[in-house]
Amino acid sequence: MHRRAKKGEKQVKKRVVFALMLVLMFSGLVNGSELKQHIIRRHISIAERADCPYPWCDNGIRVYTAIAPDDPSLYLGSSISYERPSDWKNFAPLSQKVQELIGNLTSNRDKIVALANWVRASKPYAYPTFVSWPPTIEDLWNAPTGVCEEAAFLLTAMLREAGIPAMVVSTLNREHAVSRVWDGEHWIIADATFSGADSGPAIIYEWDDYSLVAGFQERPIQVWDNVPIPPAWGSGAIESVTQTQVEVINEPQKLARIGLGYANLIFPITNKFLYYDSVTKTLAESGNSSQRVSITYRIDAEDNLFLNNRQSWYSDYLGFIFVNPMLRTIDSKHGSGIFQNWGNGYVKTILPNCGIWKISYYFSNLDLNANSSGDFQKLATATFSLSNIGDTVVITPDMLQMEPGADQYYFQELVGALKSVPDYAKQFGKATP
Numbered sequence: 311m312h313r314r315a316k317k318g319e320k321q322v323k324k325r326v327v328f329a330l331m332l333v334l335m336f337s338g339l340v341n342g343s344e345l346k347q348h349i350i351r352r353h354i355s356i357a358e359r360a361d362c363p364y365p366w367c368d369n370g371i372r373v374y375t376a377i378a379p380d381d382p383s384l385y386l387g388s389s390i391s392y393e394r395p396s397d398w399k400n401f402a403p404l405s406q407k408v409q410e411l412i413g414n415l416t417s418n419r420d421k422i423v424a425l426a427n428w429v430r431a432s433k434p435y436a437y438p439t440f441v442s443w444p445p446t447i448e449d450l451w452n453a454p455t456g457v458c459e460e461a462a463f464l465l466t467a468m469l470r471e472a473g474i475p476a477m478v479v480s481t482l483n484r485e486h487a488v489s490r491v492w493d494g495e496h497w498i499i500a501d502a503t504f505s506g507a508d509s510g511p512a513i514i515y516e517w518d519d520y521s522l523v524a525g526f527q528e529r530p531i532q533v534w535d536n537v538p539i540p541p542a543w544g545s546g547a548i549e550s551v552t553q554t555q556v557e558v559i560n561e562p563q564k565l566a567r568i569g570l571g572y573a574n575l576i577f578p579i580t581n582k583f584l585y586y587d588s589v590t591k592t593l594a595e596s597g598n599s600s601q602r603v604s605i606t607y608r609i610d611a612e613d614n615l616f617l618n619n620r621q622s623w624y625s626d627y628l629g630f631i632f633v634n635p636m637l638r639t640i641d642s643k644h645g646s647g648i649f650q651n652w653g654n655g656y657v658k659t660i661l662p663n664c665g666i667w668k669i670s671y672y673f674s675n676l677d678l679n680a681n682s683s684g685d686f687q688k689l690a691t692a693t694f695s696l697s698n699i700g701d702t703v704v705i706t707p708d709m710l711q712m713e714p715g716a717d718q719y720y721f722q723e724l725v726g727a728l729k730s731v732p733d734y735a736k737q738f739g740k741a742t743p
Contacts, residue, residue, distance in 0.1 A: 361542040361596075365534060365553060365637065367581040367652045371732060374579075376633035376659040378527050378557040382475035382492040389530035389552070390466050391478045394459075395447035396533075398467040403451060408471045418494045421472050426489075426512035429465045429502035444640060458503045462487040465502045476500075479559055482525035482662070483628050490524050490559070497561075499524060520567035524559040531555055531635070543599045550640040553651060556633045558660050565662060571699030572660040576734060577669055578707065579634060580605055581652035582727045584673075593723050604674045605727055606650050608632055612666040612693070633659045656734050663696045669705055670713070671724055689716045689724050704734055 363369075388399045398404055411428055412421045436455035445453075447467075450460055462478045466489045469476035475492040479499075488501045496517030515522045531553045538547050558572075565571050583604055585597025593603065611628040635651035661667065671690040690710040694703045707728040712721040 361540060362581060362583065362652065363540055365537065365551060365651075366540060366649075368635070368654050369581070370654065372653060372655040374555070374635055374653055374655065374657045376555060376557050376657055378477075378529065378559045380497065380560070384529075385475040385477045385492070386470050386473070389533060390463060390470070391528055391530065391554075394463040394478075395445060395450060398447040399471070401447045401451065404447065404468060405471055408468050412472055418474055418492075421474060422469065422491055422493060422498075422500055423512070423514065425468045425472065426465055426500040426502040426514070429461055429468065430505055430509055430512040431507050432464075433504045434506040435504045443646060456504045458501075459487045461503045462489050465489045465500060469500075477527050477529070479524040479527045482523055484525065488522070488524070490527070518563050518567065520564040523564045523568075524561055526556055526558060526631070526633075528554050528556050528636075546643070548639050548641045548644065552638045552640075553635060554638055555635045556631075558631075558633060560660060570662050570664060573663040573696035573699065573701035573703070574658065575609075575661055575667075575669075575694075575696070575703055575705070576656050576658045577607070577705035578656055578728050578731045578734070579607065579653045580727050580731050581654040582730050584723060584727060593720070604650065604652060605671060605724060606674055607634075607669060607671045609661075609667060609669050611664060612668055613664065631661075633657060655731060661696055663699050663701060665697060666693060666695055668693045671710065671728070673720060673724060687716070687720075688713045689721045706733070 388396055390396075390398075407428070408425065411424045415421050415424060433453070434455055435457060438450075438453040438456050438460060440449050440453065442449070450456070450464065453460070456464075459478075466476040466478050469489065469491055477490050478487060479490045480487050486501075486503075488499050488503075490497055491500050498517050499515035499519070499522055501513040501515070501522070533553075534551045536547045536549065537551045539545060560572065562571055581604075583602050584593040585595070585601040586593055586603050587597070587601065594601075609631040634657055635653050637649040637651050639647045639649065641647075669692050670688050673687050673689060689712065691713055692705050692709045692711065694705065695701075696703060707725045710725055710728075712718060
């Protein structure tokens with residue numbers, strides 16, 4: 311908007327822009343097809359948090375749609391996955407090898423096969439040892455061994471160098487990593503897990519092959535350099551912070567072949583911190599960084615054999631799911647770390663309609679009482695059923711049950727913190743999107 315525009319014109323334009331934003335946002339939410347994040351502006355006032363500025367905390371109210379978008383153009387950039395080198399685009403040996411392997415090939419399928427076969431035969435399978443972490447592309451390239459994760463990253467980088475969209479994905483039980491590749495018509499799976507020179511060709515799973523169901527991807531959303539540490543937490547800056555999101559891969563045609571589909575789950579997360587006094591064993595609204603308690607969660611399939619006897623490879627059980635924006639840091643002084651992004655609002659995702667699931671909420675403080683385990687203490691759970699394709703379950707704080715053995719005071723504080731997020735039904739006028 312031009313600075314010299316008249317005051318009345320400014321007001322009119324602002325109203326028009328705001329109206330358009332509302333139309334775009336809420337039309338996308340109502341029809342359920344929009345895969346981007348939405349800032350919910352109706353009935354909500356947004357307050358800044360002095361102790362937790364952006365990007366460490368998401369200070370608005372959002373719906374985080376943790377479903378992997380299928381737009382191939384999103385999977386050609388330099389950011390592939392965290393803890394794998396982001397400098398691969400500037401590594402001459404990789405680009406030279408790609409050109410050597412595909413120089414005379416014309417079809418995407420031939421290029422995919424050639425690159426996958428080379429990666430598979432390039433080194434034997436064994437856990438590598440890297441001097442520094444995360445490794446650089448040179449570290450990964452020169453390592454004498456590697457496992458499925460390194461192979462999936464390397465193949466994905468080479469495919470992107472060849473102009474072919476690709477992503478690193480894990481299976482539903484997170485026991486295996488492979489590359490999901492756009493062949494020009496469909497998303498297929500290329501498994502180039504290192505096996506040495508005499509291993510035979512890489513395995514290509516067609517778009518409707520249900521013997522391997524892609525489960526999750528960790529997609530980098532954006533990257534910041536030299537991010538200041540919040541004053542209440544310490545001093546200095548972190549060299550690199552990557553915002554990532556763990557997303558569920560939507561492959562209905564594969565699940566349909568084994569008698570399953572997807573159902574919807576919506577649940578609250580909060581960036582509200584509480585502060586723990588180890589002397590009085592009480593929680594307060596403010597305190598110092600050493601007292602900070604955050605709230606996190608996990609989702610588990612109650613039946614660990616939920617895909618058993620369905621002929622789906624690597625799907626005999628399901629590990630826990632942590633679908634949520636996260637922050638990954640790389641810093642030589644403070645060390646690399648994984649942080650919850652402390653989102654504020656609701657997460658909307660999809661899960662196989664395989665029956666009974668459980669969501670559990672935790673306090674991230676090991677000193678709350680003697681029943682704590684590790685760095686987190688489970689305080690609240692909600693069990694829910696996803697039995698039919700298209701079912702939608704909305705978890706609200708009132709649905710949470712206290713974990714056996716947990717302290718009722720801490721349980722009530724956790725539920726109260728989650729209730730600080732505006733009620734989903736009130737935001738949208740109904741219980742489902």
